[in-house]
Amino acid sequence: MSKIRSKLLTLKGIRTSLDVVCVAIALLILGLVAVSVIDISRNPNSIVGTATIHPAKDPIVLGGDLSSQVEGVNLSLKPNFIEVQYKMLFSQNHTDVIFYRILWFFTLNLPMIFILFILFYLRNIVNSVLKEVRHSQHSIAHYIFSKRNIRRVRYIAFAFILFPLLELSAYWADNLLLQRYFSLKGIDVASIITMGSLSWDYIIIGLAFIVIIEILRRGIALQEENDLTV
Amino acid sequence: MGEIIVNVDVMMAKRKxxxxALASKVDITPANLSILKTGKAKAIRFSTLAAICDALNCQPGDILEYRDELNNK
Structure with a gap:
């Protein structure tokens, strides 16, 4: 009995610490949202960012001829070997600016959102076990493998698979915008995100999760049948 | 396919x-006997069936009944 009580205390400790971490990350994300909203409202028609450049077929002359394909867009570049910082100034409000800002906000904070999502579902799993144990006399392990918890683990697995895909969409969108507004003679401009830097290994982790979930589901079915055998 | 109906409650009422009391006689938990009585059970061990038949002094056919899907009888 005391063993179960100490286990329950441990679980409660885990839940409380997960609560604290989740709230802290959520507050941090909210703060960052507020900061970026203020930033967008202050200068709504400029984009500051970083891109990578690499020479096209013709040799490049840095600081040479810079031009933009769109009227009313000013570009300024600070060459730093292969990375360039740029500032686009739009003459009027442009939906692309807002889109770009939101895109970069999500791209930069994706890991944080991802961690929050996973911790939130872990917390829910621990919480469900605590809730069930309070009402019954079975062991703690009996309640971890419930259908609801399987669903939660599946959400986590989907998050693992979705994470690199979201990064990939950011990569595509960033390249699209750069190609639309940048035109440098002799230089190819690309996003600082590269295909290789995406977290492809997360997909494998997610798929491994799904395999484990299938095993667990079979186990749950067997346990249910065993429980209902008189 | 039809289904198996458990009529333990009828037999229990007959034997009063x-x-x-039946749970302690059969040596299973009241919770498990309740699972059997309410029809939630997915399987029953022969040993449990034999013990229930022994306690209620009846045949398995008095406790279990097959009901057809079509005419429900």
């Missing part, structure tokens, strides 16, 4: 025996 309570759920707890």
């Amino acid at each position: 025996i309570s759920l707890n």
Whole structure:
């Protein structure tokens, strides 16, 4: 009995610490949202960012001829070997600016959102076990493998698979915008995100999760049948 | 396919025996006997069936019944 009580205390400790971490990350994300909203409202028609450049077929002359394909867009570049910082100034409000800002906000904070999502579902799993144990006399392990918890683990697995895909969409969108507004003679401009830097290994982790979930589901079915055998 | 109906409650009423008394006689928990009585059970061990038949002094056919899907009888 005391063993179960100490286990329950441990679980409660885990839940409380997960609560604290989740709230802290959520507050941090909210703060960052507020900061970026203020930033967008202050200068709504400029984009500051970083891109990578690499020479096209013709040799490049840095600081040479810079031009933009769109009227009313000013570009300024600070060459730093292969990375360039740029500032686009739009003459009027442009939906692309807002889109770009939101895109970069999500791209930069994706890991944080991802961690929050996973911790939130872990917390829910621990919480469900605590809730069930309070009402019954079975062991703690009996309640971890419930259908609801399987669903939660599946959400986590989907998050693992979705994470690199979201990064990939950011990569595509960033390249699209750069190609639309940048035109440098002799230089190819690309996003600082590269295909290789995406977290492809997360997909494998997610798929491994799904395999484990299938095993667990079979186990749950067997346990249910065993429980209902008189 | 039809289904198996458990008529333990009918037999218990005939023998005038309570759920707890039968559970202690058969040596299973009242919770498990309740699972059987309410029809939630997915399987029953032969040993449990034999013990219930022994306690209620009846045949398995008195406790279990097959009901057809079509005419429900």
